[in-house]
Amino acid sequence: MGPIKKIQYNCKQATFLIEKRLIEQLTLREKVELHIHLAGCSVCRVFDKQSQMINTMVRQLFNQANDTAIHLDDSFKKDLQHRIEEELNKN
Amino acid sequence: MLATQLLNPHKWVDNYADYLYAYAITRIRDEEQARDLVQEVFLAALERADKFEGKSSERTWLTAILKNKIIDVYRKKSSGLVTVDVKMDQQTDQNFFHEDGHWREEHWPREFGVDGHDLLHNKEFNQVLQKCLQKLPVLWLAVFTMKHMEDEATETICTELKVSSANFWVIIHRAKLNLRACLQKTWI
Numbered sequence: 001m002g003p004i005k006k007i008q009y010n011c012k013q014a015t016f017l018i019e020k021r022l023i024e025q026l027t028l029r030e031k032v033e034l035h036i037h038l039a040g041c042s043v044c045r046v047f048d049k050q051s052q053m054i055n056t057m058v059r060q061l062f063n064q065a066n067d068t069a070i071h072l073d074d075s076f077k078k079d080l081q082h083r084i085e086e087e088l089n090k091n
Numbered sequence: 092m093l094a095t096q097l098l099n100p101h102k103w104v105d106n107y108a109d110y111l112y113a114y115a116i117t118r119i120r121d122e123e124q125a126r127d128l129v130q131e132v133f134l135a136a137l138e139r140a141d142k143f144e145g146k147s148s149e150r151t152w153l154t155a156i157l158k159n160k161i162i163d164v165y166r167k168k169s170s171g172l173v174t175v176d177v178k179m180d181q182q183t184d185q186n187f188f189h190e191d192g193h194w195r196e197e198h199w200p201r202e203f204g205v206d207g208h209d210l211l212h213n214k215e216f217n218q219v220l221q222k223c224l225q226k227l228p229v230l231w232l233a234v235f236t237m238k239h240m241e242d243e244a245t246e247t248i249c250t251e252l253k254v255s256s257a258n259f260w261v262i263i264h265r266a267k268l269n270l271r272a273c274l275q276k277t278w279i
Contacts, residue, residue: 010192016264023238023245023263046200050271055239057211057220062117062240070113072126080130081104087137088100 010037014044018051097145103133107150111157118161118236120225128164132157158241162251165233169252187268200271203278216278223273231266234259 014037017030026034038045108129115125135156136143143152187198194200203210210216224232233252237243243251249259 011194012188012192015268016260019264019267020260043194043199046202047271050200050203050274051267053210054220054267054270054274057217058224058235058239060211061217061220062236070109070116072108072112072129076126077104077108080108080133081101083130084100084103084133084137087134 011041011044014038014041015047015051018044018048022051022055098136098140098143098149100133100137100140103136103149103153107153110150111153114154114157115161118240119164120221124164128157128160131160135160162237165229165237166252169230169233187272198272201275201279203275216274219274219277223270223277226273227266227269230254231262231269234262235266235270238263 014034017026017034017037020026020030021034038048111129111132112125115128116122119125119128132153136153143149147155187195189195203216224235227235230252234248234254237248237251238245245256245259248254249256254262
């Protein structure tokens, strides 16, 4: 099998390239390989779409640090500030 | 007293504790540990307050300290698990694909049923995603998180977590295969 034929039938390699593409630029050869594979493989097209969506969602999940609904309880905060004042007074 | 006038530790808890806590909890999902980290960050910040030059905001500076502490947590959690993970890799390979690289039919990715935009804001789907993330092996989650959430350089991740470049790519690939499969299994 030639290299093109090989990728055409290799979903494992195609999904790897899909992941790689989310992180860094593919080589020209990899781009062509993936393009050819996706053109003929609807299953990997679904994977591709979902993989990108997952990344968007996970990113969104981690940006909840700006979500004001997450709070420390007041007593913990009080103790913590107390601890900081103690440290400050040591100096 | 602190030499620098740039920092105001008297206001740290009021201004940043909730933010830092939320930042930690979204990344390590452990309330007690997240609380400890917030405290450690403030104490560490006091110790090195003289090194603060005011080039970044107080919040950015404190967040950077927290970020390093979270990487320490990832590192501690994942150390010693490398051999176990390699075994799981082989198993995963066999699970998802035939030897010739074709998907096994039972693992074919199928549409989640609702279009992507709806799912992004779907609360239940987000909860499923969180559960599936927690099912990943610790080292995989650490690699995945540092890459896709923190945008760390690949070399940094490899150095910090002591994984080879080849293993990094294996983990990135496997983590997504497993995460996506878990979503499909749980959601559909």
